[in-house]
Amino acid sequence: MMRTLGLAAVGIALGLTGCRGDASSNGDGADSTEGTATGTSEGASADSTETGAEVPDDASIARIGLRRINRYEFDNIVRDLLQDDSRPAAQLLPEDLRTPFDNDYTMQLATQPLVDGIEVLARQVAGDLVDDADRRATVVGCTPSGVDDDVCMRAFVGHFGRLALRRPLADAEVEDYVALGLDFAGQADDFWVGVEVVVTALLQDTEMVYRVELGTPVADAPGVFALGPYELASRMSFFLWGSTPDDALLDAAGAGSLDDADGVRELATSMLADPRARAHIDRFHALWLGYSELPHPQALTSAMRRESAALVERVVFDEQRPWLELFDANESFIDDTLAELYGMSAPQGGPGWVPYGDNGRMGLLSHGAFLSVAANVADTSPTRRGKFIREQLMCQIIPPPPPDVDADNPPDPASGDCKVDQYRAHASGSCAQCHEQMDPIGFGLENYDKTGRYRTHDDGKPECVIEGDGELTGIGEFSGPGELASLLLGADVLDACVTQQLYRYAIGREVEPEDQDFVDAVAVSFADADHRFDELLLALVSNPAFGYRREEG
Numbered sequence: 001m002m003r004t005l006g007l008a009a010v011g012i013a014l015g016l017t018g019c020r021g022d023a024s025s026n027g028d029g030a031d032s033t034e035g036t037a038t039g040t041s042e043g044a045s046a047d048s049t050e051t052g053a054e055v056p057d058d059a060s061i062a063r064i065g066l067r068r069i070n071r072y073e074f075d076n077i078v079r080d081l082l083q084d085d086s087r088p089a090a091q092l093l094p095e096d097l098r099t100p101f102d103n104d105y106t107m108q109l110a111t112q113p114l115v116d117g118i119e120v121l122a123r124q125v126a127g128d129l130v131d132d133a134d135r136r137a138t139v140v141g142c143t144p145s146g147v148d149d150d151v152c153m154r155a156f157v158g159h160f161g162r163l164a165l166r167r168p169l170a171d172a173e174v175e176d177y178v179a180l181g182l183d184f185a186g187q188a189d190d191f192w193v194g195v196e197v198v199v200t201a202l203l204q205d206t207e208m209v210y211r212v213e214l215g216t217p218v219a220d221a222p223g224v225f226a227l228g229p230y231e232l233a234s235r236m237s238f239f240l241w242g243s244t245p246d247d248a249l250l251d252a253a254g255a256g257s258l259d260d261a262d263g264v265r266e267l268a269t270s271m272l273a274d275p276r277a278r279a280h281i282d283r284f285h286a287l288w289l290g291y292s293e294l295p296h297p298q299a300l301t302s303a304m305r306r307e308s309a310a311l312v313e314r315v316v317f318d319e320q321r322p323w324l325e326l327f328d329a330n331e332s333f334i335d336d337t338l339a340e341l342y343g344m345s346a347p348q349g350g351p352g353w354v355p356y357g358d359n360g361r362m363g364l365l366s367h368g369a370f371l372s373v374a375a376n377v378a379d380t381s382p383t384r385r386g387k388f389i390r391e392q393l394m395c396q397i398i399p400p401p402p403p404d405v406d407a408d409n410p411p412d413p414a415s416g417d418c419k420v421d422q423y424r425a426h427a428s429g430s431c432a433q434c435h436e437q438m439d440p441i442g443f444g445l446e447n448y449d450k451t452g453r454y455r456t457h458d459d460g461k462p463e464c465v466i467e468g469d470g471e472l473t474g475i476g477e478f479s480g481p482g483e484l485a486s487l488l489l490g491a492d493v494l495d496a497c498v499t500q501q502l503y504r505y506a507i508g509r510e511v512e513p514e515d516q517d518f519v520d521a522v523a524v525s526f527a528d529a530d531h532r533f534d535e536l537l538l539a540l541v542s543n544p545a546f547g548y549r550r551e552e553g
Contacts, residue, residue, distance in 0.1 A: 055218060055221070055226070055544070055548075056543070056544040056545040056548065057517070057545075060517050060518040060521070060543075060545040061224055061518075061545050061548045061549065061550045062507045062515060062518065062545070062548075062549065062550060063512075063514070063549075063550040063551070063552055064105075064213065064507055064508065064509075064549045064550070064552075065105050065106070065509075065552045066105065066210055066211070066212075067103070067105040067108070067210065067211040067508050068105065068108045068110070068209060068210050068211070069208070069209055069210070069211065070096045070102050070103050070108075071089040071090055071093045071095070071096055071102070072089075072090075072096075072102065072242060072283070073103075073238065073242055073243060074089035074093065074118075074121070075087045075088065075089045075090060076241070076242050076243035076244075076276070077164075077208075077243055077244045078121075078125050078203075079243075080163075080243050080244060080246065080276075081139070081160070081163050081164060081244065082125055082128075082129050082135070082139055082199070083135050083138060083139065084125055084128065084129070084135075086125075086128070088121050088124060088125055089117075089121060092117045092120055092121045092124070093114060093117040093118065093121065094111065094113050094114050094117065096108075098287070099510070100287050100288060100290060100392070101287050101288070101504065101505050101508075102287065103505065103508045104508055104509055104510075105508045105509060106508075106509050106510075118203070118204055118209060119204060121203070122199070122200045122201075122203035122204050123200050125199070125203070126195075126196045126197075126199035126200040126203070127196060129195075129196070129199060130192040130193070130195055130196045136192065136195065139160070140152070140156045140160075140195055141155060141156060141159060142155050142156065144191040146191070147185050147186060147189055147190065147191050148182060148185070148186060148191075149191060150178065150182065152191075153178050153181050153182055153185075153191075153194060153195075153198075154174065154178050156181075156195065156198070157169070157174055157177040157178050157181065157198060158174055160198070160199070160202065161173065161174070161177060161202055162250060163244060163245075163246070163247070163250070164202040164203065164205065164208050164244070165202070165205060165207045165208055166207070166230060166233070166234040166237075166244055166245055166250070167207075167230040167231075167234075167250075168230075168250075168254070177198050177201065177202070180194075180197060180198060180201060181194035181195060181197055181198040182194055184196075184197040211234060211235075211238065212231070213225075213227055213231045213234075213235070213549055214228075214231070215227045215228065215231060215548070215549055216228065218548070223550055223551035223553075224548060224549075224550055224551070225548065225549050225550075225551070226547065226548055227547050227548060227549065229253035229254065229256070229258045229259065230245075230250065230253045230254075232253065232258050232264070232546075232547050233245045233249045233250060233252070233253040233258060235546070235547075236249070236258075236264070236267070236268060236271065236541055237249055237271070239505075239506050239537075239540075239541065240268060240271045240272065240276075240277050240280065240537065240541070241271065241274065241276040241277060241280055242276070242279075242280040242283065243276060243280075249267065249271070252267055258547075261542045261543075261544060262542075264541055264542045264546075264547070265538055265541070265542040268537070268538055268541045268542065269538060272317075272534055272537065272538075277317075278313055278317055281312065281316060281317075281533070281537075282308075282309045282312050282313065284502070284505055285308070285312050286305070286308065286309075286369075287505075288392060288498075288501050288505075289364070289369075289370055289373065289392060289393075290370075290373035290374065290388065290392065291304065291305065291308060291367075291369035291370055291372065291373055294369060294372050295372065295375075296372065296451065299337065300337060300341075300368075300451070303334070303335050303337045303338050303351075303368075304338070304367065304368045304369035304372070304452075305369060306333065306335075306351065307332055307333050307334055307338060307367055307368070307369065308364060308367050308369045308370070310333035311326060311329055311332065311333065311363075311364060311367075312326065314333075315329075315533070316533040316534060317534070320532055320534060321532070322530050322531040322532060323495070323498070323531045323532065323533040323536070324489060324494060324495065324531050325363075326363055326364045327362075327363040327364055327365060327485040327488065327489055327494065328362055328363050328485060328486070328489060329362065329363045329364070330355060330356055330362065331353045331354055331355045331356060332353070332354060332356065332361075332366070332367065333351060333352065333353055333354075334346075334347060334351065334352075334354055335347065335350070335351040338368060339354065341368060341451060341452060341453050342359070342361065342368075342452065342453070342454070343359065343454060344356070344357070344359065356482075359454075360454075360479075360480040360481075360482050360483075361480075361481060361482055362481065362482030362485050362486070363481075363482070363485050364485075365481035365482075365484055365485045366452070366480075366481040366482060366485075367452065368451055368452030368453075369452075370452075370481075371445070371448045371449075371450070371451070371452035371481065372450055372451060372452060373385075373388060374387070374388040375450035376450075379419075379449070379450060379459060380442070380445070380446065380448070380449060380450050381442065382419075382420070382423050382438070382439045382441075382442025382443050382445075382446060383423065383435065383438050383439055383442060384442070385438075385441060385442035385445055386437070386438030386439055386440065386441035386442040387438045389441050389484075390437060390438060390441070392497075392501075393488060393493070393494060393497055394488070394493045394497055395493070395496070395497035395500050395501070396437075398434060398437065398438065399434060401431065401434070402431070418458055418461065418463075418464035419446070419458045419461075419464065420443055420446065420466075420467070423435075423439055423442075423443075424439070436473060437473055440470055440471040440472075440473065441470055441471070441472060441484070442470070443467075443468070443469060443470045443471075444468060444469060444470015444471065444477075444478050444479055444480065444483070444484060445468075445470065445480070445481060445484070446466045446468055447466050447468040447479075447480060448480070448481065468480060470484065472484070472487050472488075472491070475487050475490075475491050476490075495523065495526060495527060495531055496523050498536075499519055499522055499523040499526055499536065500519050502536065502537075502540065503515065503518065503519050503522065503540065506540060506546075518543070518545055521543065522536065522539050522540050522543060525539035526539060
């Protein structure tokens, strides 16, 4: 609809969006500075801490910069606000860089393709909304009496704007958006065109696209800010759901339910019962362990992702068992395709849980999704597999190779030597020390090809029998993913590493030495709770430091 009004006119209208330095935002007409760029928010005084706030040890507060909504989050917001499951951001916005997570704000750039893509996305989903009578009725929440129905437009702007900007709109903001909508509705003689313009504008608002966390300066702690309740609600929702707060969470923030750790924990517990938490925590594991995208045909990729997601959901949500059981599970959720791939009995009546038996597999490291990670195009890479285990599962740092070494290319197979011999000959001189930390791990997984299928010899070389003997230097020897998992579990490294990786996911950047006190405190809570992952999530969000930020620089 809106296209008939001309792009120039809409462009002028969208000039209303962005950060406003003159608008209060407590939503009840009182003077406030929430949502402004003055360094305070949500009506808090600039020279005091929040009333009732528990100020944590200054050293435990994370340094967090301005974070932009990524493609995944944008799609979730479109789903939750507009009941639109089309995932338009994945199609229209530039891909987010992964480190391995795709929410690292230090890697985010405001490029012209991004700005253009957001505009196209906003126009597209807004147009689709008003073209769907049932969906628009639900989202708008009122039936207009005519083109100039101020009451209906005002109710819609107040409710939808609060969800989009993750805080109540100030009176001046409501007036701006209502005037915008009614002006375009009048020009088109169609109330729904006004709704379309308002949705388009709000989805491009700076406070929609960026996670604004101004906070209130903390006395005697330069550069430290206490988040306001709506900012804390937003931080919680993106951490636990990967999306914007809903009405219930915003209502709780406005009612003061997030003013203490007990209130935060209670709200977070209810959030974990939401299906959005399941999908989001599964995605955390997939990004962390590298199997969110797999280089296989769609049917095989879907089966592998379903297998790993089912185990995560069973351990974390359905049975709330110790998280470490992800790595020593004795059965897996497979279909006929994976049964054939793994050499296991096919489940009866569709995908289901099947015991591994004595085939050497155990837990998540035996899944095809995990074993597909860190392979070369043609075959597995012992070096890449070992590096991945060290960095992602043990949180160790492997230094980069010398500048004259092409680490992306495996040893030349043209020599005719068996693969393990090629790698051992290749790892010499200045490269030897690092390869000793990586390659022996990969050698212990060589019996499993790049899809996770068991093999006894090098591909195309029956004379090259794979011994499959691996070693975690300083810990022990192993053969296969099951024994590797046992070594990792016995070394007590997985729980500490997942705590660090989860914190990294929460703050949107690499973990620095200054963050270690917080990570260690949460790791202790995790261990005390029998390593239940839901308790790890709750310990992180209910720690008082989660409600603060330290200024960059």
